[in-house]
Amino acid sequence: MEGKAINAALMAVQRDLKAPKSNTNSFGKYRYRSCEDILEAVKPLLNENGLVLLLGDTIEQIGSRYYVKATATLIDVATGDTITNTALAREPEEKKGSDASQVTGAASSYARKYCLNGLFAIDDTKDPDTDEYRRESQNRAVASGNGNANNVPRSGGNGAQTGAQAAKTANDKASAVRALNEEMKRTGASGKEVQQIAEAMVHKSSVNDMTAYEVALLAKNLEAELAKRAGA
Structure with missing residues (x-):
C-alpha cells in the first residue's frame, strides 16, 4: 500500500524521539523546547529510518495581519513518499529592538516548532497552558x-x-x-x-x-x- 513504508518509519521516529525542554523563560518561570532542540534530537532518528526532513516558510495575509506558514515535509529516501504538516504563527505588529527580518524570523521559529510538534507527535503536557x-x-x-x-x-x-x-x-x-x-x-x-x-x-x-x-x-x-x- 502506498505510503506504508514512510508511515512505519514515522511511527518509529515518534516512538523514539526525546526532545527535552532545555530552555527556561526566566520571567514566566517555565521551561520550553525550541525548534533547534527538536531538530537536534530528531536528526539521528531520521538517518536511522531513511528519512529526510525539509522545512520551509511562506507569508500569508489573513484579514489585516500577516502570518508565517511553516511547512515540514518528511521524505522516504527509498520510495520518495512524503508526509507534510503545516503550522501558522502571526507576526507581531511591532517588537521593540527588532527589525522586520527579526520579527519574521521569530514568527518562523515559533511556527516551525509547532509544525514539528504536530508531525512528530511531541507531547507538551507540562507547557504553561496545560x-x-x-x-x-x-x-x-x-x-x-x-x-x-x-x-x-x-x-x-x-x-x-x-x-x-x-x-x-x-x-x-x-x-x-x-x-x-x-x-x-x-x-x-x-x-x-x-x-x-x-x-x-x-x-x-x-x-x-x-x-x-x-x-x-x-x-x-x-x-x-x-x-x-x-x-x-
Whole structure:
C-alpha cells in the first residue's frame, strides 16, 4: 500500500524521539523546547529510518495581519513518499529592538516548532497552558504560606485562608500566569521586556511575587505597554 513504508518509519521516529525542554523563560518561570532542540534530537532518528526532513516558510495575509506558514515535509529516501504538516504563527505588529527580518524570523521559529510538534507527535503536557502545569502552580502557591501544603491553616479566622480559599487563590494565579504567557507569545515580548514593564507597573520583577490581579493586569496591558515603549 502506498505510503506504508514512510508511515512505519514515522511511527518509529515518534516512538523514539526525546526532545527535552532545555530552555527556561526566566520571567514566566517555565521551561520550553525550541525548534533547534527538536531538530537536534530528531536528526539521528531520521538517518536511522531513511528519512529526510525539509522545512520551509511562506507569508500569508489573513484579514489585516500577516502570518508565517511553516511547512515540514518528511521524505522516504527509498520510495520518495512524503508526509507534510503545516503550522501558522502571526507576526507581531511591532517588537521593540527588532527589525522586520527579526520579527519574521521569530514568527518562523515559533511556527516551525509547532509544525514539528504536530508531525512528530511531541507531547507538551507540562507547557504553561496545560492542566498539569496548572496543578503544579496551585501546589506551589498553596505550599507557599508555611512551606508545606499540609500547613495551610484550615481556619478562616484572623485573616487566615482556608484550604478551599488557598486553592482558589492558586487557581486564579495559575490562570493569570497562563494568560500572561499567551500574551507574551502573541506579542513576541521577551522576558526582559515583560520584567521591565512589570517593575514599572506593579513594582515587582517576578510573577512569583505578584498577586493574581497584578499578573492579570500585566497581561491585559502588555500589548499597549510594548507599543508605548516602541514609540518612545
